[in-house]
Amino acid sequence: MGESILEINKVEKHFGGLIALHNVSFNVPANKITGLIGPNGAGKTTLFNTLSGVYKADGGKIKFKKRNIINLSPHEIADIGIARTFQIARPFLDLTVTDNVLVGLGEKNYQGLLTPFKLSVNAANIKKVNEILEMVGMEDFKGNKAADLSLGYKRRLGIARALALDPEILMLDEPLAGLGKDVSKKMLNLIANLNKQGMTIVIIEHDMEAIMSICDKIIVLNQGEKIAEGIPEEIQNNEEVIEAYLGKDELNA
Ligand SMILES: Nc1ncnc2c1ncn2[C@@H]1O[C@H](COP(=O)(O)OP(=O)(O)OP(=O)(O)O)[C@@H](O)[C@H]1O
Numbered sequence: 001m002g003e004s005i006l007e008i009n010k011v012e013k014h015f016g017g018l019i020a021l022h023n024v025s026f027n028v029p030a031n032k033i034t035g036l037i038g039p040n041g042a043g044k045t046t047l048f049n050t051l052s053g054v055y056k057a058d059g060g061k062i063k064f065k066k067r068n069i070i071n072l073s074p075h076e077i078a079d080i081g082i083a084r085t086f087q088i089a090r091p092f093l094d095l096t097v098t099d100n101v102l103v104g105l106g107e108k109n110y111q112g113l114l115t116p117f118k119l120s121v122n123a124a125n126i127k128k129v130n131e132i133l134e135m136v137g138m139e140d141f142k143g144n145k146a147a148d149l150s151l152g153y154k155r156r157l158g159i160a161r162a163l164a165l166d167p168e169i170l171m172l173d174e175p176l177a178g179l180g181k182d183v184s185k186k187m188l189n190l191i192a193n194l195n196k197q198g199m200t201i202v203i204i205e206h207d208m209e210a211i212m213s214i215c216d217k218i219i220v221l222n223q224g225e226k227i228a229e230g231i232p233e234e235i236q237n238n239e240e241v242i243e244a245y246l247g248k249d250e251l252n253a
């Protein structure tokens, strides 16, 4: 499936006696959409946290463009081009949409704790923010306070902030959760459009119809282990996946 941009090799993550990830290996193809599915508690978010440096892996290798990134900090990982959104959208509620994205740009230029954080409001940054807000369909919400946005637009803002890091990989943790059908469809279109512009996407999502429709490749986790990997058709017809996770109802729906 083309060149791999991210190679995950035998990754382990334990929390005390709980094995959240065990021997997880797969490749993320560049410029494609890879889905990460599995039941609640399977380890999906833990894997995102491990890939983005929020958690330190207890073993294995994670290579971004052939470079092992397993010991890098979240900021270093963001800097080299891996950005993610969070399962719970968490913008700065008191800031405007524009300022939230400016903070994202600031994170890109983060110099470490000793340098005080500044919102760098200059023409170049404002131009960049406007471009990003246009990309996510939020050009009409620039001055709105994040607190006043609907869930769908809070999620878009999360994506905008991730895009401010100028990533090569965008990791989305349940971008459709809680959204109505129409809003969900628009979000799916946005994700597909970002991908068409070349963005590599890794998406965690419980909405099977959405996952099957948008993904080039799907990884299935169950109780911390990878139980299947393949194109949507293969996953849909995989006995172990059906038994361990999907349930007959959802697949036949
Ligand atoms: N910081 C932590 N400390 C202890 N246990 C954790 C921590 N983070 C996750 N876990 C545990 O690791 C397991 C995997 O959790 P994770 O959040 O990765 O699941 P998930 O696949 O994202 O589930 P969901 O679909 O519900 O979001 C769970 O048993 C969870 O309780």
Ligand SMILES: [Mg+2]
Residues within 6 Å of the ligand: 044, 045, 046, 087
């Ligand atoms: Mg999760």
